[in-house]
Amino acid sequence: MSDKITGVGPEAQRERREQLRQLFTTPNEFTSSPLYRALSRTVAAEDGLLDLAGRGRHGQYPTFLFFGAVHQLLLSGVDHPLAGYFPSVVGPGRDAAPAEEAGPALVAFCEQYERELTEVISTRLVQTNQVQRALGLRFGLNTIAAQAAGPVHLIEVGTSAGLNLRFDRYGYTVGGRSFGDPASAVQLVAEHYGPGPLPDLDVLPDVASVLGVDLNPIDVRDPDARRWLEALVWPENHDQRALLAAAIDLTVADPPRILAGDAIDVLPGLARTLPAGEPRVVFHSATRMHVPDHRLAAFDAAIASLGETGPLWWLSVEEAPDPDPRPSPTRHGAALNLRTPDGERHILAVVEGHLRWVETFPAA
Template identity: 30%
Template sequence: MTGVTVPEALRQQAIWCQAFDSRFTAELCDVMADDFEASGIIAHLTGDWPTHPIQDALSLRLAGALHAIVLTEPEGDLAQVWPQQGRDWTMEEAWPVAAETLRVRESWVREFLKSPPQTNEVRRAVGLWPGLCAAAEVFEGPMDVLELGASAGLNLSMDRFHYDGGTWQWDSPIDGPRVAMSTQWSGPAPRFPAHAAIRHRAACDQNPLNASKAEDRLRLRSYIWPDQPERLERLNAAMEIAEAQAITPDAGDAADWIKAKLATRAKDALTVIYHSVFFQYPPQSVRDAITHAIETEGASATAEAPLAWLRFEPGGTLGNAQKGPSMILELIEWPSGRRRTLADIDPHGRFVHWHGA
């Protein structure tokens, strides 16, 4: 293991979970850190972790493994002490059962920990959809979208969701299931041009999940913090839409994929590349290759086939001086070359401060 220790990673995750309104997961991470230092089951499972535990989201892998057991065994011992369906809980009651569960299921847990978390946070669409509409304002033709780091591609269906910003609402004109979401919105209301509609959608991920597969649906659900049932409800609804649309992201390297997609993009449409809380994870060489491919294509974009890059990321990742727990929503457009910060936004979409144009 290099750099940060496992207990340090767990305690850092506890701080983040507390900031994002998951007291249960925060306390769970703290007690797992204590268990590691007491040479308990967490030390046994992760004491030889070979790489960086924060970059690998080891804390979320551990929490996700326990939640997956709860979801698959709703009448089991662990589920009885977990905050499912509004159940009261205390960590003093929950942790001994969790520790024993980890011991009994050690082989399965070790296998679960091998895969990085897949956190397809649906409420990020409360910023992404207004961002796509902002890109569509100057072009009245069709819009094709390409998502990087899409996991199961749930946000590819953002034009089928219902949004409530308090002072404004937008509902999809498309018939079918809905994902309803609200947020604390400040600033001017976004604009939704009548012509803004997604014609074609595609996505890639190194390890894409498929909403039609039970094991992939379980993995997505397991990473939702169990004391946040409204997030689970949104996820379930979004998976239903993705399954009905047969959405499956392509497996592949993001840099190679976007280069190939841009080489064959339509010449009668606005092409929008977008991603959310993705750009910090690939190595710098991959980020540079993605940037080069997009900027090169942008240099040849025309008014008849414009290009846009919508980025929902930490400010520091995008070379912005913004700091703190919120992200920025940034839009770069070609052929104009215009670059603007549309919003400051919470990673889970809880609040949006919209700058607009």
């Protein structure tokens, strides 16, 4: 396996390698994937694997991209012993080989398929479509319903395949209470914690239009693109994989409109196409984390530009709550943030990153 990062000098290569080593040494994101946690330790110990993981486009999260590429190749049907360690390949109801023993197979796999992995890592983007995050959108829209005068124009930044934009066609069960479409093939289930009441998630604003924006929109009608979405689901998450498949099947019949391009470039022009004075909602989840640091200010400014021609509600799930509104936090989660047209920021709830639980608290 090649041990150099193309186009990078020796000193920069060493620095980049150490940055990657740190990411793979403490892969906190893989909370529900024992396999990826075990394999991350193998990557951290192998310079060749670190350099392979570093061949992605700037701004892409290396751990997600590297394992997504490995997973996609295995899902395509390549015959290799590494497949036996992946529950997604072995299949539900069958035992995969022990995750702690998978390291040598990963090294051999990457040596054999270095060219194919490099092609995926260098060209693909991390475009996980966590359908469960539609719950965060619905939760935020419930609050907005009491504030917006008239139908809203909904825009999702980093929409991938636009599955969250079909939130109104899904069923939801939160803390044992049901909302949405009970007959939908897509049923999202989440736990409810905290002393705050759970709002009536069937109270939503009317929606005038929906639109997604993405650097590289995923066409759910393309089998190869669909496999990439499936590859970004962690191997052990069978339920999430089935949920993704159901959402794709539902969306194929009526995919939402998605604009291709960088949000920094697209959103200012888009603001001028929306009817002046009409409410608009922008939503993004686990998108800002992929924006390079030097472009974060421009990303935020582009979203704010949507409020230049009408009242803007800015809803996001990105980072831990700061400050945390819970007096004694016991669960690590992200803030469901809402910035209202007056510029005030409100934490509506603390949520698990994939929206598997929601913790509410009494309003201040």
